[in-house]
Amino acid sequence: MLPVAPPGGASSPAPTVLSALRASVPPNDHVLLALPPTAASASVLRSLRSDGVTVSPVSDGIGVLDAVRSRDPALLVLDVELPGPDQAAVLAAVQSEAPNVPVIAVTPRDRRAALLGQLRGDRDDYVVRPFAVDELAARIRLRLQLGQVVENTVLRRGELTVDTEFGEVSVDGQAVSLSPTEYALLMALLGAPGHVVPPDRLAREVWSEPASANLVQVYISYLRRKIGPERIRTVRGEGYVLEA
Numbered sequence: 001m002l003p004v005a006p007p008g009g010a011s012s013p014a015p016t017v018l019s020a021l022r023a024s025v026p027p028n029d030h031v032l033l034a035l036p037p038t039a040a041s042a043s044v045l046r047s048l049r050s051d052g053v054t055v056s057p058v059s060d061g062i063g064v065l066d067a068v069r070s071r072d073p074a075l076l077v078l079d080v081e082l083p084g085p086d087q088a089a090v091l092a093a094v095q096s097e098a099p100n101v102p103v104i105a106v107t108p109r110d111r112r113a114a115l116l117g118q119l120r121g122d123r124d125d126y127v128v129r130p131f132a133v134d135e136l137a138a139r140i141r142l143r144l145q146l147g148q149v150v151e152n153t154v155l156r157r158g159e160l161t162v163d164t165e166f167g168e169v170s171v172d173g174q175a176v177s178l179s180p181t182e183y184a185l186l187m188a189l190l191g192a193p194g195h196v197v198p199p200d201r202l203a204r205e206v207w208s209e210p211a212s213a214n215l216v217q218v219y220i221s222y223l224r225r226k227i228g229p230e231r232i233r234t235v236r237g238e239g240y241v242l243e244a
Helices: 015-020 039-050 061-071 087-097 109-116 133-143 180-190 199-206 213-227
Strands: 030-034 054-058 075-079 103-108 125-129 154-157 160-163 168-171 174-176 232-235 239-242
Touching: 030 039, 030 061, 039 054, 039 133, 054 061, 061 075, 061 087, 075 087, 075 133, 087 103, 103 109, 103 133, 109 125, 109 199, 125 133, 160 180, 168 213, 180 199, 180 213, 180 239, 199 213, 199 239, 213 232
Parallel strands: 030 054, 030 075, 075 103, 103 125
Antiparallel strands: 154 160, 160 168, 168 174, 232 239
16 A cells, blocks of 8 residues: 555655656666567567666566576566466566565456456556557556655646655645545556556555445545546546546
8 A cells, every 4th residue: 555644744755656757767777578479568678678778578477487586677577378387376476586576467357356466555566458558668667666766755747746755735836635545545646647547456555455446436536626626537447547
């Protein structure tokens, strides 16, 4: 679950959100890209390498665990239907042997529910296949920042400003008072600015216990009233987008 800071209370910066607003990806970060050899995975590879990211592709499930052991990646991108051993077991082994390596799992929609039980809070993430190349590349860039030191704790999205050090939120220069849950929900949306965030991902990051889509919708409504309804867009059947 994301760290929650009540308005006016000090809190450690939320890494997912801070990473979203970093300007660049450090060139020495190493991504293990365990995807089938398709045109989409080749495009992701080219996009990351053009940014100076070190990428090691793995095209079958047999070598994933060995590659994690030998290459010490900053991030693993793992297709759960990669040819080879059961990738659910491979994912569990990676999480056990390399607990500091975050994972972005690529999954078909019908396996998403089973996958969610394996993901570790806000350390791991997932993308539903078929995916947009720019979305997966953006998620990878965001996750690469989780281990970086961030000095600037003031986050901005248009006229929305969040000071993560003090848990203070303002809109158009006016202070906004949020409950701890509303603040956590805003931080979860800020973690993927401009991208659709599914309700089940919001539930996983904001609540420490299972939460229904209806509960998420209720708190989205509360948050809209306070920061402006136009700042959170609903994508029917998919989730919510924090607009600039």
